[in-house]
Every structure is written in structure tokens, then in C-alpha cells.
Amino acid sequence: MSGHQLAMALRRAYLAIHRQTNDALVPTGVTADQFVVLCELAQGASKTQRELVDRTASDSNTLRAMLVLLERRGLVQRRPHPTDGRAWSVALTAQGRRTFQKLWRRSDKLRMKLVEHLDQDSLRHFIALLSDLVQRLGDGAGKSRRPVGAAAMGIQSSN
Amino acid sequence: MSGHQLAMALRRAYLAIHRQTNDALVPTGVTADQFVVLCELAQGASKTQRELVDRTASDSNTLRAMLVLLERRGLVQRRPHPTDGRAWSVALTAQGRRTFQKLWRRSDKLRMKLVEHLDQDSLRHFIALLSDLVQRLGDGAGKSRRPVGAAAMGIQSSN
């Protein structure tokens, strides 16, 4: 057992989820990565791009590109931030909320399958293992253009 | 605790490893995904592209593209398969083996950090959780163009 095997197992698992999410959403024309963004936006209030970068673990340039696509399709709206003149305030449009419901339903079975045969404690433990791993890696961070940012830590509403 | 949170934790962890691997390897011009391919090739005998597709969890077209890049750089060689006329037999070149050593050393600290604070049992358990997840997903497989393939199961040399 080695770090390499852990990395490979993680790769396998992530790619499997990513592909099956894409497969499930392909009739809607929304990608799995875009879905991740919409999920964060669907949790209550509007967010700045910076917050979305932290919460979706995306690159800021990548996130912008995705928002441009989502905006062009009318799922997302960006308005000037009320107090911070540098920032955008990003939110779902009405159509975006409707589309998100559809996406969420379409991916429902997949999420069920993810946690099948896992009781609450195992699931909690599993997530803790993953979070610990991220934290361990994050400490010796490279030259990431993301100087941490408070929202990166896992405060998630319950969905 | 929900399947969504598990998926997000997995995403975070995978992307963190992927990025840090890329960062560690960037002076060599080899990407993290290419490194995955080289790792499999470094384990003993030569392999067909089909085997590599299974073992690296890559798409077959994607794999071909990566092999073309690696071949162009002289790290990899493809010869006709001795017995199966449809298949290629892919192997590292001498330079490929040297480069792989370098890559492996460069990513050593990262692998160490991955398993820091995990004893053998925890690591084994972690990997089992990930593998189980893949298997659960794999059962209800979509229209993946990969009709299973025996090598997909985890027979790994110890590295």
C-alpha cells in the first residue's frame, strides 16, 4: 500500500463520478463542472467569483469562462457587488433555478449510488479522510494563485 | 452528510493532487496525466493500449493522443503486437525509463504527504472505500465505450 495507489484510487473514483455526471446531464447541455458551480449558487445567497473559486476548487480564469457560458445561456446573472467595486455578485436567474432543479433530479440516482451501503458514520469518516488529505496537501502549497481564502474550508449548507 | 458532499470532497482531493503533481513535474514538461501512463508502463512488461486504458482510467482516444505526445518526445515506443494484429505493444524507451525515474523522484514528497499520518490499516481502508465506490458506480454503467475489460480490476504491482 502506497501513496501512489491512493492517488490512483482517487483518480479512478473522481473520474468515474465526473463521467457519470456528465452522462446524466448531457441532454441538458450542462457539464459536470458547470453543475458544480450551479450547485454552489443554488445554496441561498449570491456569491462573488472569489467565493465560487474557493468553494468549487476551480481556477479563477476557468471559473470566469464557465460563468460566461452560463450567462450566455441565461442561467446566471452577474451584477456589480453592492459594497465592493472590484467584485461581481453572481446569482442564478429564475431560469437558472428551474434548470438547476432539473439537473439535481437528473443526478439524483447517481448521488444515491454514491452513498449506498454507507451508514452516516462511514460516510462522515470517508469525507473526513478526504478533507484531511486536502488539508495536508494544502499546507505545503505550491505557487497557487489562491492565497487560501476563508471560504475554502468546508462550511456547507445541508442541501 | 450527503452524496453531494462526498462528491465535492472527492473533487477537491483529486484536483489538489492533480495540480500539485503538475506543479512538481512542470520543469520536465510532463503532465500529471501523462505521468499516470508512464507509471503503468514502468511496471514491468509492455502493454497494449487497451490495457493502458483500463489501468489509467482514460478514454481510448485520449490515451492515444497522450501516447502520440510521449512518442514524439522519445519516451515511449509502439511496436506491432506479436500475436494480435490489431493491437500495439507499448513500452518505455531507455530514455523513457530514465525520465520516469526523475519524475518519480520529483513526485516523491507529494506521495509522502499523501500518506502522512495514515497507518497501513487506515490507508488500506481509505483505498477500499474508494474502490468500493468505483465498483458501485461501475455496476450501473452508462454507455461507456469500455465494456469492462478484465484489467480494470486492481491488480497492481507494489511499487
Added chain:
DNA sequence: CGGATCTCAGATCAACTGAGATAA
């Protein structure tokens, strides 16, 4: 024949670099 392996063209998205505008 059916099925497996691989090739090729083409498209799309994600990811990243580096430079810069603007505001805190």
C-alpha cells in the same frame, strides 16, 4: 458475420500563464 482494437477528424471544455485595469 459480430466484436475488439486502434486511427483519425473535429469539436468543446477545462486549465493555466501572463499582463493589466480597477478598486479596497
Added chain:
DNA sequence: CTTATCTCAGTTCATCTGAGATCC
């Protein structure tokens, strides 16, 4: 002045579809 947020241009890689050649 420094730092943070976001924009923009440009590049590369990974991914996938769909069609087809070739061989088992």
C-alpha cells in the same frame, strides 16, 4: 503603495463523438 478581484488574449491538454480501417 500593496493587495485583492476580475478581465482578456492566447496556449495547451484532456475529453468526447462519430466514423472507419483492420484484424480476431
